[in-house]
Amino acid sequence: MKTVVLGVSGGIAAYKAAALCSKLTQAGADVHVIMTENATEFVTPLSFMTLSRNPVVTGLFNIPEWRPEHVALADRADIAVIAPATANIIGKIANGIGDDALSTFMLTFYSKVFIAPAMNPRMYNNPAVQENIAKLKERGFQFIGPEAGHVACGAAGMGRMCEPDKIMEILLPHL
Ligand SMILES: Cc1cc2nc3c(=O)[nH]c(=O)nc-3n(C[C@H](O)[C@H](O)[C@H](O)COP(=O)(O)O)c2cc1C
Numbered sequence: 001m002k003t004v005v006l007g008v009s010g011g012i013a014a015y016k017a018a019a020l021c022s023k024l025t026q027a028g029a030d031v032h033v034i035m036t037e038n039a040t041e042f043v044t045p046l047s048f049m050t051l052s053r054n055p056v057v058t059g060l061f062n063i064p065e066w067r068p069e070h071v072a073l074a075d076r077a078d079i080a081v082i083a084p085a086t087a088n089i090i091g092k093i094a095n096g097i098g099d100d101a102l103s104t105f106m107l108t109f110y111s112k113v114f115i116a117p118a119m120n121p122r123m124y125n126n127p128a129v130q131e132n133i134a135k136l137k138e139r140g141f142q143f144i145g146p147e148a149g150h151v152a153c154g155a156a157g158m159g160r161m162c163e164p165d166k167i168m169e170i171l172l173p174h175l
Pocket of ligand 1: 008010011012036038085086088
């Protein structure tokens, strides 16, 4: 059984991450969810705890054991997928910032990482965001999408998160 860390950051597409979590569990993966604090504004940790059947990490300091979760999970994880990935978390990962549970985990785990960005097209086209994405691609991070289409704020263009089924297609060979 493969251990998958599902990182959820604070975008409206966080609701789609619940379906992805369910699909990963159904595919036989041991799924551990790390949410940013902002992600909890969109979807509750309870949903992910129920769908993953594992505790959900939402903070760095409320740790259940002597070993911090960001290190313990990095030792166990086979792959990590961040969906949705905000412009903010992409920027933090690209620049080595660890100021919450998810970004700190990403400082310890960087070998098999899949990133599914989701954001407003203007954010996606921002040169700073594009530079951060290019940096991560160069380091071997695999990007899944985004796709063109309508995003939740009403705009149209590149920035829509890929559907969970499409993300699963790419993850399945690694499970
Ligand atoms: C209603 C709402 C929807 C948002 N959707 C997105 C989004 O889809 N993508 C994104 O990059 N930021 C989005 N943001 C902005 C992020 O929540 C904000 O940049 C936040 O700091 C991200 O934090 P995190 O990366 O730690 O989760 C949204 C904000 C609000 C209020």
